[in-house]
Amino acid sequence: MVIQRKYSEYNMREKIIGRIEDFPEGRGTGVKLGGLKIAIFNIDGKLYAIHDSCPHKHAPLHESGSNRYNSEKCGGTFLGEIDLELKMIKCPWHGLRFDLETGESPVLKRKIPVYNVVVREDGEVAVVV
Amino acid sequence: MSKGKPEKNRRINVPDEAWEEYIIDADFHLNLFDPKEYLEYIEDPRLKKKIEVGGIPKGVTGGWVFPYAHHIADSLNTQGTALVAEEIDGLKKQYAIDAVIVGPGMINLPTARYPIVKNAIVKAYNDYIVDKVIDVKNGIYGLAIVPQWDPAACVEEIERMKDEKGIVGVQGWYSPQTLFGAIEYEEMHRELVKEKLPLVLHGSGFTSRFDLLGNSMKSVVEALTLSWTYNAMANVLNLIFTGTFDRHEDLKVVIQEAGTNWVPFASLRADECYYALPEDVMLSHRMFEDGNDYLKHMPSEYFFKNMYYTTQPIALPKNPDHVKSMFEMCRASETFLYSSDWPHNTFDPPNWLFNNRGIDKETRARICHGNSKEVFGI
Ligand code: FES
Numbered sequence A: 001m002v003i004q005r006k007y008s009e010y011n012m013r014e015k016i017i018g019r020i021e022d023f024p025e026g027r028g029t030g031v032k033l034g035g036l037k038i039a040i041f042n043i044d045g046k047l048y049a050i051h052d053s054c055p056h057k058h059a060p061l062h063e064s065g066s067n068r069y070n071s072e073k074c075g076g077t078f079l080g081e082i083d084l085e086l087k088m089i090k091c092p093w094h095g096l097r098f099d100l101e102t103g104e105s106p107v108l109k110r111k112i113p114v115y116n117v118v119v120r121e122d123g124e125v126a127v128v129v
Numbered sequence B: 001m002s003k004g005k006p007e008k009n010r011r012i013n014v015p016d017e018a019w020e021e022y023i024i025d026a027d028f029h030l031n032l033f034d035p036k037e038y039l040e041y042i043e044d045p046r047l048k049k050k051i052e053v054g055g056i057p058k059g060v061t062g063g064w065v066f067p068y069a070h071h072i073a074d075s076l077n078t079q080g081t082a083l084v085a086e087e088i089d090g091l092k093k094q095y096a097i098d099a100v101i102v103g104p105g106m107i108n109l110p111t112a113r114y115p116i117v118k119n120a121i122v123k124a125y126n127d128y129i130v131d132k133v134i135d136v137k138n139g140i141y142g143l144a145i146v147p148q149w150d151p152a153a154c155v156e157e158i159e160r161m162k163d164e165k166g167i168v169g170v171q172g173w174y175s176p177q178t179l180f181g182a183i184e185y186e187e188m189h190r191e192l193v194k195e196k197l198p199l200v201l202h203g204s205g206f207t208s209r210f211d212l213l214g215n216s217m218k219s220v221v222e223a224l225t226l227s228w229t230y231n232a233m234a235n236v237l238n239l240i241f242t243g244t245f246d247r248h249e250d251l252k253v254v255i256q257e258a259g260t261n262w263v264p265f266a267s268l269r270a271d272e273c274y275y276a277l278p279e280d281v282m283l284s285h286r287m288f289e290d291g292n293d294y295l296k297h298m299p300s301e302y303f304f305k306n307m308y309y310t311t312q313p314i315a316l317p318k319n320p321d322h323v324k325s326m327f328e329m330c331r332a333s334e335t336f337l338y339s340s341d342w343p344h345n346t347f348d349p350p351n352w353l354f355n356n357r358g359i360d361k362e363t364r365a366r367i368c369h370g371n372s373k374e375v376f377g378i
Helices: B035-041 B045-054 B066-070 B085-094 B115-133 B151-161 B183-195 B212-216 B220-241 B262-276 B285-289 B299-305 B320-330 B350-354 B361-376
Strands: A014-019 A028-033 A036-043 A046-051 A088-090 A097-099 A114-119 A124-128 B024-029 B099-103 B140-145 B167-174 B199-203 B253-255 B307-310
Touching: A014 A028, A036 A124, B024 B085, B024 B361, B035 B045, B035 B115, B045 B115, B066 B220, B085 B099, B085 B115, B085 B140, B099 B167, B099 B199, B099 B361, B115 B140, B115 B151, B140 B151, B151 B167, B151 B183, B167 B220, B167 B361, B183 B199, B183 B285, B199 B220, B220 B253, B220 B262, B220 B299, B262 B299, B262 B320, B299 B307, B350 B361
Parallel strands: B024 B099, B099 B140, B140 B167, B167 B199, B199 B253, B253 B307
Antiparallel strands: A014 A124, A028 A036, A036 A046, A046 A114, A088 A097, A114 A124
16 A cells, blocks of 8 residues: 555545545546546556546546456457556547546647545545545 | 336446436447357358358458557457347446347448358348347347348348348448449339338448548548548438439438438538539439439438438537537437447447437437337337
8 A cells, every 4th residue: 555645634625535445456446526526546556536537428437447348258458448657548438548647638638637645544545626 | 218227337427317218229239250150150161161261351441550540459349349139238238228229340341352252141140140139128129231232132131131020120331332322222222111121321441542532541530530421421412312212202211320410511512502403313213214304302301301310429519509409400309319339439328418408308319219219110
């Protein structure tokens, strides 16, 4: 577990979304915070939070990195992959790419929201919204 | 009709309303690329051997390398694989879809060589879907391929398939080849009207390398933006101006995967050009034989009376008021059929129908199921 910030003070803008084990490594997990949809990605133990709706046709971005339907029958790679090195995800529907750190898409020339993630020493995870 | 509670494992951002709407997907593909899947349906041992060794004859794709545009090896089947009824059933439940009209993924067959082999593949495919895919109880319907390179064989195939339960239309492709208003298809059109089956045309052949326009393009995105739409348009205009719908008033044609926004442009322009140049339509075979100097209706009327258009890839204007106007101009409530194009890389789940104030409830219901029920008789 990577402690992303030692945190002991109460912060109104931090919202608990679960525990570190709720966010398995190498994939995305969707969470809802009130009306907000957030995709959490665990890359090498570090968590990233990005808006969970692609601006193109509203695909759930947390699906990036999960298998296609009947994927055991499909050889090769698939559209919604996660680039672990560049910290980029590809939308699972048509493949637009987003930078997990900045929310930038090289195609759209604009950003989608990203959020700071706080992993507390006791394993609780919060996002700053 | 309600589907009940949304499935827990659903994968897409469709609003809960989508689970209350009956949704028919009018362009859903099998990924039947390995002939081994249907070899058992090929009767002639000589052809069986050829197909076993050499596979399906390759068609013209325009030379585009799709993985260059996506950076993945299998950039066609980006959403998965489904080959039999159980797999389709499992899949559609994830996307709030109740019924599918299954078409073959073999979009390049028309431009391939070896018509005798292709005819055998068509028959085998049609038998395969009757056996392993169609499941009317679970909302899985199919289109029987017609071998459009052999008009007489098209009629035979319709005869053979017409009474099969769950076959709701015939599948052809609008490709850079013979257009469907050609007189050679006369018997096929007659047969389709008699059997109340629509002619469903899907895109094929991403621009021809052998025409100036197609060969001058430099990227697959140019080809995808333009080529299918212009091939679709060419077929619609050809059907209209050769008098096909004047002779076969009840012939219904569904255009798949050409998008929708070209319909107002093409229909208005067809009328305008017809006003200016009406005198030579009499020289097409049908019009001449029937002694018709002019069309019975204005060209635009056939766009809405005889044609249907599947929605994918839907390209909506940002402003909902413009969406409303666009849909009115397309007469979407009479002509649009929702489609997903699953599992291809231009896949459209039905979510766009549920979050746009430019699409009212009645129009949405017509697009989701009303028009499909009407044209496919389901
Ligand atoms: S919905 Fe994300 S790329 Fe289309």
